[in-house]
Every structure is written in C-alpha cells, then in structure tokens.
Amino acid sequence: MNGKSTTTRTKLERGRSALGPALELVHTGRAPTRAVLTSELGVTRATAGAVAAELEALGLIKVDSSPGSAAGSQGRPSHRLSVRDSGPVVLAAQVHADGFRAALVGLGGRIVATVPGCVAVMADPAQVLGEVVEAGAQLLRESGLRCVGAGLAVPSAVAEPEGTALNPLHIAWPAGAPVRDIFSACVRAAGINGPAFTGNDVNLTALAEHRHGAGRGAQHLLCVATGHRGVGGALVLDGRLHSGSSGLALEVGHLTVNAEGRPCHCGGRGCLDVETDPLAFLTAARREPGPEESLLKQSGDLLRAEYGDPAVRAAAEELIDRLGLGLAGLVNILNPDRIILGGLHRDLLEADPERLRAVVADRSLWGRSGSVPILACTLDHNSLVGAAELAWQPVLDDPLAALA
Known part of the structure; x- marks a missing residue:
C-alpha cells in the first residue's frame, strides 16, 4: 500500500474514532458550532467537518447550512450544530411508588413524547414492566420514529452485574427481583430494537443533570x-x-x-x-x-x-x-x-x-x-432522561456500530 493510501486510511480511522466524542459534545450542548467541535476534539477543521457530516448522514445531528456568528464576534463564521429533531429515539421508563411513566427521548435529553400510567404498582414486576413497555411501544407506533434502545429507572439499588433490584422497599416487589432481565424480555416481546438497561432512579437523576441540567x-x-x-x-x-x-x-x-x-x-x-x-x-x-x-x-x-x-x-x-x-x-x-x-x-x-x-x-x-x-435540580422528569442516557450510551460510544 502506498503512502498516500496509508495517510488517507489513517485520517479516516481518526475521523471515525472521533464520531462518538463528537456526538457526545453535541448531545450535551458543549459543541454548539463546528469551530467549538474542532477545538474540543483537537483535530483540524477538515476532520471536524467530516465528522459532523458523517453524524449528519447517520441522521443524528443537523449542521446549519448557513454559517453564522454572534454579534460582535470576530473570525470566520462557523456552522451551527444541533441534534436532529426527527432523528432516532430511545424508550425511557420509570417506576415509582405511585405508578410509572414511559417516554420517547431523543438526543440532547429532549423528551419527544411521554405518558403516565397506573396509580398503584402491582406486586408482580413482570406485569408492571410489561405495561410500561407497551405504553412506550404505543408511543413509538404513533411517532413512527426509529428506536435504538431502552432504559428503565427503578426506586431501588440495582446490583451489578446481575441487574437485580435489591431493595424495592416502597413498591411491593420482592427483594432481588431480576428487573433487568424482565425489562429486556418485555422490550424484545414488544418488538423494540436495541439493548435494554436498568438503573437506580437517583443515579439516573444525577447522570441526566450532569449532562443536561444543573450539574x-x-x-x-x-x-x-x-x-x-x-x-x-x-x-x-x-x-x-x-x-x-x-x-x-x-x-x-x-x-x-x-x-x-x-x-x-x-x-x-x-x-x-x-x-x-x-x-x-x-x-x-x-x-x-x-x-x-x-x-x-x-x-x-x-x-x-x-x-x-x-x-x-x-x-x-x-x-x-x-x-x-x-x-x-x-x-x-x-x-x-x-x-x-x-x-x-x-x-x-x-x-x-x-x-x-x-x-x-x-x-x-x-x-x-x-x-x-x-x-x-432543573430538569423535568430527570430520572426518565437519565434512563434514556443509559440507552444512548452505546450510540455515544460508537455511533456506526450501534446504528448498523
């Protein structure tokens, strides 16, 4: 292989390895323009432009076609970057003492649609999680959007790596309920694509607020x-x-x-x-x-x-x-x-x-x-947004592999 081909491949690999970090920067609002993206990634303008273009081609972000700059700023105007409103979503679910809520959440922590359900949480976690996933699946059918994963927030410590709810003290579930396995099975049964994750609700509140809110x-x-x-x-x-x-x-x-x-x-x-x-x-x-x-x-x-x-x-x-x-x-x-x-x-x-x-x-x-x-805390439904962050993480880690 000649030197030019090697250099081209190296640049391509470097650009693809930057897709995840670049997407996370746009997702969390830390790269509102291509100039900021270039600086944050530590790459050339050309590489940042190629990375942004590939993320746009994947349907994840939007690159403003008319570069602009803030009033009073100096230097070359830069293309604005934002998450794509019509892009894929994840299913987020939360169970608490008074019921559950399902939502579709896009990149940027944006809640696209949400629905509450039930006022009493039954003692059978499979029944509850089946209902919340079906509520989310109905939202998906109505939206017509692509779903790339699912996340669940529960009011209990969740043991790793088993995914069991050790102490759901304020809902009537048995201690040690295998909530991750149950949730994953419900997601598959509903025909929803992508991996499924489960976490403690306050952990997920912190994650959501750190990426999109007061933290x-x-x-x-x-x-x-x-x-x-x-x-x-x-x-x-x-x-x-x-x-x-x-x-x-x-x-x-x-x-x-x-x-x-x-x-x-x-x-x-x-x-x-x-x-x-x-x-x-x-x-x-x-x-x-x-x-x-x-x-x-x-x-x-x-x-x-x-x-x-x-x-x-x-x-x-x-x-x-x-x-x-x-x-x-x-x-x-x-x-x-x-x-x-x-x-x-x-x-x-x-x-x-x-x-x-x-x-x-x-x-x-x-x-x-x-x-x-x-x-x-500043976010509405922050545990739901945090549950969505769990489902978005594989896409943030490797957009090409996650969306293949």
Missing part, C-alpha cells in the same frame, strides 16, 4: 434527592457514574443524622431516609397525609403554599438542619465541587437556601464545604 460542567458532582418515599444519593466523577464495585455505592439514605430519631427499615435509627423525606416533613408539620396525591407532591405543595405557617416553617427548618448535617458529612468524605438536590430537598433549598448552606459550612472539617455550590 453540567462539574467534575465531581454529588446528587441527593427524595423520591415519593426515602432518600437517595449519587456521585458523578469525570462524567461517569460512580456505582462502586457492585452498583451499590452512595446509599446515602442510611447516613445517621439523628441518633434518637425514627426507626429506619434498614434496622438503624434516625437515618436521612426517614428524617428528611416527604413523610417526615408532613409528620413534623402535623399534617395527615392524604390518599389522593403522592407524598412528594403533598409535601412540596405544603411547603410552597404554607411556609408562613409556624408549624410548617418549624418542620422545614428541622429537615433543613438534618439534611445539612448529612450533606456536610458527605462533603467531608467525597469533596465534590458541586451538590445538586432533587425532590423535596430541592424545595427545602429554595425555601431557605442560606440556612442550608450555613449548616453545611458549619459542620465541615475546615469550613471549606461552605464554598461548595448547592443547586436545585
């Missing part, structure tokens, strides 16, 4: 959030979820924040899980939970509508102090550069941000945790 740009992102019941945590390190040796890292709900507190289902007492979740807030505010809405919605509505009520304010301050104690301990151990809060914790932060930040700073070893930004 974007953080190197070491700590996420702590309430669900309909309980508290979960997650850590993103250098863009990847830190799930530990078997998928069980960051079970922050069982950090003790009140030694004389409420009994916890883990066998301990005064855990974050039972001291700062929606039920704990309603109880501290002396409100009887109603059956018509989720505890998460009831607690959030109460906090926003009646914060001036002395009992509600006292309950909020009690939970903020305990949450701050837990966050300070996590900061001392993990040293994150950003904290994001979801669920009721987001509402508590917004109700009294200075109190929460002061508690965290006061409890840190050197006062350094007071400088760690504490932000509210």
Whole structure:
C-alpha cells in the first residue's frame, strides 16, 4: 500500500474514532458550532467537518447550512450544530411508588413524547414492566420514529452485574427481583430494537443533570434527592457514574443524622431516609397525609403554599438542619465541587437556601464545604432522561456500530 493510501486510511480511522466524542459534545450542548467541535476534539477543521457530516448522514445531528456568528464576534463564521429533531429515539421508563411513566427521548435529553400510567404498582414486576413497555411501544407506533434502545429507572439499588433490584422497599416487589432481565424480555416481546438497561432512579437523576441540567460542567458532582418515599444519593466523577464495585455505592439514605430519631427499615435509627423525606416533613408539620396525591407532591405543595405557617416553617427548618448535617458529612468524605438536590430537598433549598448552606459550612472539617455550590435540580422528569442516557450510551460510544 502506498503512502498516500496509508495517510488517507489513517485520517479516516481518526475521523471515525472521533464520531462518538463528537456526538457526545453535541448531545450535551458543549459543541454548539463546528469551530467549538474542532477545538474540543483537537483535530483540524477538515476532520471536524467530516465528522459532523458523517453524524449528519447517520441522521443524528443537523449542521446549519448557513454559517453564522454572534454579534460582535470576530473570525470566520462557523456552522451551527444541533441534534436532529426527527432523528432516532430511545424508550425511557420509570417506576415509582405511585405508578410509572414511559417516554420517547431523543438526543440532547429532549423528551419527544411521554405518558403516565397506573396509580398503584402491582406486586408482580413482570406485569408492571410489561405495561410500561407497551405504553412506550404505543408511543413509538404513533411517532413512527426509529428506536435504538431502552432504559428503565427503578426506586431501588440495582446490583451489578446481575441487574437485580435489591431493595424495592416502597413498591411491593420482592427483594432481588431480576428487573433487568424482565425489562429486556418485555422490550424484545414488544418488538423494540436495541439493548435494554436498568438503573437506580437517583443515579439516573444525577447522570441526566450532569449532562443536561444543573450539574453540567462539574467534575465531581454529588446528587441527593427524595423520591415519593426515602432518600437517595449519587456521585458523578469525570462524567461517569460512580456505582462502586457492585452498583451499590452512595446509599446515602442510611447516613445517621439523628441518633434518637425514627426507626429506619434498614434496622438503624434516625437515618436521612426517614428524617428528611416527604413523610417526615408532613409528620413534623402535623399534617395527615392524604390518599389522593403522592407524598412528594403533598409535601412540596405544603411547603410552597404554607411556609408562613409556624408549624410548617418549624418542620422545614428541622429537615433543613438534618439534611445539612448529612450533606456536610458527605462533603467531608467525597469533596465534590458541586451538590445538586432533587425532590423535596430541592424545595427545602429554595425555601431557605442560606440556612442550608450555613449548616453545611458549619459542620465541615475546615469550613471549606461552605464554598461548595448547592443547586436545585432543573430538569423535568430527570430520572426518565437519565434512563434514556443509559440507552444512548452505546450510540455515544460508537455511533456506526450501534446504528448498523
């Protein structure tokens, strides 16, 4: 083979190896133009142009045919890059204590269509997952879009590599249910193409927020959030979820924040899980939970509508102090550069941000945790978007192979 052919092949291989990184840059909004893509990839303009053109040919992104530049900028105008609205999607599903939700999610974390279902989660995970996948399959049939994978978020630690839900405590599923296998079988039975993945809902919240929301740009992102019941945590390190040796890292709900507190289902007492979740807030505010809405919605509505009520304010301050104690301990151990809060914790932060930040700073070893930004999660349905990220990952890793 002559030198020219070798050089051509080398450039082609280099360009193809850049497809995944380039797609991730556009997917996460970090490369809005071809000039930025060139800089981020560290390649020539010609290579970046070829990579963008190939991603466009695959139906994944759109390259603006009319280059433009922002007012006041200097230099050559650059082609704008964006994800393709009519491109492929993934099926995302979430199961929680009050039901499930299915969605079609495109690149960029964009929810194309979504549908909620059922108000009571049955004890048979196969029945529930069959229903949520069928709801997603109906969305696919109506949309006519190509599906390249599926992801599921569940309110339980998910053991790796088995894909079993170890502790679905707030839904009636048996411990150790093989949710990944069940979900994969339902996806295949529905005729949906692509691999299927399963993860813990708070882990997936963190992943979604890191790529598309309040956590974007953080190197070491700590996420702590309430669900309909309980508290979960997650850590993103250098863009990847830190799930530990078997998928069980960051079970922050069982950090003790009140030694004389409420009994916890883990066998301990005064855990974050039972001291700062929606039920704990309603109880501290002396409100009887109603059956018509989720505890998460009831607690959030109460906090926003009646914060001036002395009992509600006292309950909020009690939970903020305990949450701050837990966050300070996590900061001392993990040293994150950003904290994001979801669920009721987001509402508590917004109700009294200075109190929460002061508690965290006061409890840190050197006062350094007071400088760690504490932000509210910003995405709607972030666990769903995170489930979609699991399904998109093979495409981000190798678009050509995933779409073949």
